[in-house]
Amino acid sequence: xxxxxxxxxxxxxxxxxxxxxxxxxxxxxxxxxxxxxxxxxxxxxxxxxxxxxxxxxxxxxxxxxxxxxxxxxxxxxxxxxxxxxxxxxxxxxxxxxxxxxxxxxxxxxxxxxxxxxxxxxxxxxxxxxxxxxxxxxx
Amino acid sequence: xxxxxxxxxxxxxxxxxxxxxxxxxxxxxxxxxxxxxxxxxxxxxxxxxxxxxxxxxxxxxxxxxxxxxxxxxxxxxxxxxxxxxxxxxxxxxxxxxxxxxxxxxxxxxxxxxxxxxxxxxxxxxxxxxxxxxxxxxxxxxxxxxxxxxxxxxxxxxxxxxxxxxxxxxxxxxxxxxxxxxxxxxxxxxxxxxxxxxxxxxxxxxxxxxxxxxxxxxxxxxxxxxxxxxxxxxxxxxxxxxxxxxxxxxxxxxxxxxxxxxxxxxxxxxxxxxxxxxxxxxxxxxxxxxxxxxxxxxxxxxxxxxxxxxxxxxxxxxxxxxxxxxxxxxxxxxxxxxxxxxxxxxxxxxxxxxxxxxxxxxxxxxxxxxxxxxxxxxxxxxxxxxxxxxxxxxxxxxxxxxxxxxxxxxxxxxxxxxxxxxxxxxxxxxxxxxxxxxxxxxxxxxxxxxxxxxxxxxxxxxxxxxxxxxxxxxxxxxxxxxxxxxxxxxxxxxxxxxxxxxxxxxxxxxxxxxxxxxxxxxxxxxxxxxxxxxxxxxxxxxxxxxxxxxxxxxxxxxxxxxxxxx
Numbered sequence: 001x002x003x004x005x006x007x008x009x010x011x012x013x014x015x016x017x018x019x020x021x022x023x024x025x026x027x028x029x030x031x032x033x034x035x036x037x038x039x040x041x042x043x044x045x046x047x048x049x050x051x052x053x054x055x056x057x058x059x060x061x062x063x064x065x066x067x068x069x070x071x072x073x074x075x076x077x078x079x080x081x082x083x084x085x086x087x088x089x090x091x092x093x094x095x096x097x098x099x100x101x102x103x104x105x106x107x108x109x110x111x112x113x114x115x116x117x118x119x120x121x122x123x124x125x126x127x128x129x130x131x132x133x134x135x136x137x138x
Numbered sequence: 139x140x141x142x143x144x145x146x147x148x149x150x151x152x153x154x155x156x157x158x159x160x161x162x163x164x165x166x167x168x169x170x171x172x173x174x175x176x177x178x179x180x181x182x183x184x185x186x187x188x189x190x191x192x193x194x195x196x197x198x199x200x201x202x203x204x205x206x207x208x209x210x211x212x213x214x215x216x217x218x219x220x221x222x223x224x225x226x227x228x229x230x231x232x233x234x235x236x237x238x239x240x241x242x243x244x245x246x247x248x249x250x251x252x253x254x255x256x257x258x259x260x261x262x263x264x265x266x267x268x269x270x271x272x273x274x275x276x277x278x279x280x281x282x283x284x285x286x287x288x289x290x291x292x293x294x295x296x297x298x299x300x301x302x303x304x305x306x307x308x309x310x311x312x313x314x315x316x317x318x319x320x321x322x323x324x325x326x327x328x329x330x331x332x333x334x335x336x337x338x339x340x341x342x343x344x345x346x347x348x349x350x351x352x353x354x355x356x357x358x359x360x361x362x363x364x365x366x367x368x369x370x371x372x373x374x375x376x377x378x379x380x381x382x383x384x385x386x387x388x389x390x391x392x393x394x395x396x397x398x399x400x401x402x403x404x405x406x407x408x409x410x411x412x413x414x415x416x417x418x419x420x421x422x423x424x425x426x427x428x429x430x431x432x433x434x435x436x437x438x439x440x441x442x443x444x445x446x447x448x449x450x451x452x453x454x455x456x457x458x459x460x461x462x463x464x465x466x467x468x469x470x471x472x473x474x475x476x477x478x479x480x481x482x483x484x485x486x487x488x489x490x491x492x493x494x495x496x497x498x499x500x501x502x503x504x505x506x507x508x509x510x511x512x513x514x515x516x517x518x519x520x521x522x523x524x525x526x527x528x529x530x531x532x533x534x535x536x537x538x539x540x541x542x543x544x545x546x547x548x549x550x551x552x553x554x555x556x557x558x559x560x561x562x563x564x565x566x567x568x569x570x571x572x573x574x575x576x577x578x579x580x581x582x583x584x585x586x587x588x589x590x591x592x593x594x595x596x597x598x599x600x601x602x603x604x605x606x607x608x609x610x611x612x613x614x615x616x617x618x619x620x621x622x623x624x625x626x627x628x629x630x631x632x633x634x635x636x637x638x639x640x641x642x643x644x645x646x647x648x649x650x651x652x653x654x655x656x657x658x659x660x661x662x663x664x665x666x667x668x669x670x671x672x673x674x675x676x677x678x679x680x681x682x683x684x685x686x687x688x689x690x691x692x693x694x695x696x697x698x699x700x701x702x703x
Contacts, residue, residue: 052393053614056379062349062391100349108637130615132380133603 029076029083033114036074036087037122042114046123047073049113058105058131066098067115067123073099074116079109107131173239175495179271184484185474186364188276189415190269193284193441194463194561196318197294197302199505201258201492202563202578204464206446207530208246211633211703214611216423221445221460232448243466243489244446250526253566256491260465262305263497263505264490268468269309270498276472278363281311282370284441284461285419288330289318290561292516292577293509298326301508303333308504313337313359317375317382317419317442321583324387328354339372339417341402346391357402360411366475369406373399373418373428375442377617381607383584385669394424394614396431403434413475415439421618422460429453436480437471443618444530444560448487457483464563466490516574521684523571525692528564529579532608532620533631533700536692537562537579541676542625544683545662549589549673552648553597554625555663558604560618571684573677580664580677587664587673594653597661598641601629606637624697627653634702647697 033042050064065073065088074087088099103111112126212222223231225245234240242252243259272279287306288299299322306314313336319327331338331354341357344350351357358371376394378387403414413436418425421443429438430453438458446462450471461469467487474482509516529535538556545554562579565571592600600622607617621631630643644653653659664676684690 050397053612054377054380054393054617056346056377056384056391056393128615130606130610132607133600 026078029078029112032076032084033074033112036114037116040120040122042122042124044124046117047113047115047125049111049125049127051111051127051129053128054130054132055105058107060102061105061129062100062102063111064098064100065113065115066096067113067117068097069117070097070115071118072116073097074114075101075103076112076114077103077105077109078112080104080106105129105131173491173494175267178488178491178494179268181272181275181470181472181486182484183275184472185482186366187368187413187473187475188272188279189437189439189469189471189473190272190279190281191284191417191439191459191461191469191471192265192281192465192467193419193439193461194286194444195262195283195302195465196286196290196463196561197288198260198291198465198563198578199262199293199301199305199508201261201264201490202464203253203258203566204260204466205249205526205528205530205564206244206246207532209531209533209700211532211609211700212423213609213633214613216426216613220447220451221422221443239489239491240448243491244448246528246530249528249564250566253564257493259492260490261492261497262309262465263499263502264492264495265465265468266309266498266501267495268488268490272470280313280361280363280368280370280415281309282415282417282439283311283314284417284439285314285316285374286318286441286463286561287314288322289582290578291581292574293512295577295581295583296512297508298322299330303330304508305501305504307335308501311336312361313339313370313372313417315339315372315374315417315419315441316343316355317378318582320378320387320390321382322386323583324389327387331355337370337372339370340374341371341399342376342392342395343374344391344393344395346389349391352390357398358406360406360409364475366412367410368413368415368475369409369411370415370417371399371402371406373416373420375419375618376424381617381619381667383667383669386583394420394428396428399428400432400434403432407434412478413437413473413480418442421613421616422458423613423616424618425458426451426453427613429456429458437473437483439469439471446487450483450485455480457485459485461487463561516572516577518573519570520573520576520681521571521688521690523565523569523690524567525690526564526567527571527690527692529562530560530620532558533698534623534695536695537564538623539625539692539695540684540690541580541664541680542623544680545587545664546625548679548683549587549662551589551626551660551662552646553592553627553659553661555600555661556623556625557665558608558620558622559665560620571690573681576677576680576684580680582665584666584671585664585676586666586671587662587676587679588666588671589660589662589673591658592661593655594644594657594659595655597627597653597659598644598655601631601641601644602638605631605633605640609633609640610637621698628697628699630699630701632702633700643699
């Protein structure tokens with residue numbers, strides 16, 4: 001088969017589209033967050049997200065979220081094929097608005113916790129968790 | 139009441155009193171070539187509490203040579219600041235005379251010549267003499283071992299750490315924390331920890347299943363000394379299951395856990411501690427960041443990255459003391475603790491010149507007793523070296539070049555990979571290479587030398603990944619080792635770039651051709667963190683190679699082009 005210059009350009013365009021993929025992933029997490037917030041503004045602060053800086057095992061990463069006064073906290077993994085991880089709902093009798101769980105991360109990425117407050121406002125916190133092959137130590 | 143401003147003045151005045159932490163004294167004496175034990179130990183006792191810090195001994199019971207790095211690059215906020223200062227710049231920074239013992243002890247240039255003049259360093263029998271002398275001044279001094287103690291020698295590997303436990307117990311430490319100890323496997327660690335007559339600390343050692351503090355390792359220990367209460371909080375190496383084989387200690391999880399550290403500081407303050415000391419295996423840059431994030435720590439005794447600094451580094455009101463490695467140094471830290479806080483400090487990094495400091499006879503006998511059953515086998519001469527053999531440095535050391543050559547030739551590989559660890563004594567030109575020397579740079583519980591195929595693409599991923607563990611601008615994402623050493627493979631690294639963009643110009647040295655991302659290459663390496671790795675032990679591979687060579691000569695390595703510094 002002979003590839004013409006025009007076809008080569010088209011191939012190049014395909015490659016460019018492929019390199020755009022990371023942005024699509026970001027868009028996916030934005031879509032997921034919007035679905036939770038209904039597109040409302042999200043303030044920084046008021047949410048504590050505890051996650052390891054480097055995951056010991058990307059398949060089971062312990063995280064903890066806490067947001068005093070929240071009615072719900074949703075957790076998103078920005079780099080996972082499906083960014084939505086979990087939503088914790090807190091009833092009026094909940095003693096504290098905190099929860100911990102373990103999540104699976106496909107690679108190094110940001111984990112984002114978004115809290116819905118009792119007054120309908122939203123707040124978030126995020127942390128970068130590195131997933132590495134490791135192997136050397138002092 | 140003393141304000142924060144007063145505190146800083148008091149502490150600064152205190153350190154100025156002894157000429158920059160007592161360090162200037164032996165630097166000047168050094169120029170006269172008249173170093174004595176008395177001068178090395180000279181210290182005007184200060185305040186009411188003394189700490190003695192030793193760390194990263196790596197099972198070096200006997201005096202050795204140990205060359206400090208010539209390349210130690212800092213990134214981000216740590217660019218160009220200690221410990222990322224080497225050679226002549228380091229000497230200028232601390233006012234060290236060229237050719238002086240402190241030049242020899244703390245920097246790398248002219249190492250072979252100075253080693254012949256000043257001799258070996260370390261030896262736990264000499265360390266014992268120093269500890270006893272400090273205890274003579276201050277009988278209730280607190281001796282703290284920063285970990286990486288039960289790893290790194292022939293006898294330590296053969297006795298699974300028992301030799302080190304026996305000798306260290308004779309020095310009577312008050313507490314220790316951990317890193318390579320865990321590579322003995324969690325059962326053996328538990329067995330040894332249960333025999334310890336002192337505290338085994340780690341506020342960041344957690345039960346992996348429940349993510350709760352592990353019962354065997356309390357977070358801290360309180361000491362009543364000098365009419366005050368001191369809390370020592372342990373901080374084990376945060377990235378053990380990543381940098382070392384996690385399958386050997388699956389019950390445990392680690393991490394930096396600075397929120398938990400802050401809780402512990404509050405807890406010990408509430409319990410009446412007037413001084414909070416962190417015995418850390420974080421590595422120096424991580425300790426600096428932790429000091430800036432966690433309030434209320436007075437002293438961090440820093441280990442893991444093997445830095446030796448003649449003066450503490452001040453971060454806010456926290457002093458960070460770095461005491462070197464391989465038994466080469468002991469730090470004495472005198473503190474003035476009054477009215478609920480640290481009012482001042484005086485420190486001294488004491489280099490253990492083995493020809494100057496007399497060995498403690500009891501500990502010397504105990505060391506020989508540990509070594510006796512193995513003496514014949516480990517003293518066997520395998521070859522000689524014409525070159526200085528050392529490891530420390532961000533990119534390569536001559537020991538690693540030799541190990542990579544051994545892997546290439548003994549395992550018939552195109553490319554060799556050797557881990558960027560920071561332990562391992564040096565040998566000077568003209569020395570015999572004994573089996574013990576080979577174990578000094580290779581011994582570990584997962585030393586199998588694998589032989590496998592990797593694509594060019596995967597090799598790049600490996601280099602990028604390891605580079606990010608060293609050159610990520612945020613210290614909390616660093617693991618504290620050096621770059622993986624390569625044989626048969628050259629590359630360029632731009633340390634200022636983000637992960638994925640640092641490595642370029644990868645070249646197969648045998649042919650001079652660029653590495654092809656899609657081609658498979660035969661790669662030999664060792665120290666894989668994966669379970670079930672197969673192959674001969676690396677020390678056998680290296681021994682066989684050295685036997686064939688007879689006399690080892692290592693050429694200067696110019697295969698790594700470093701830019702962006």
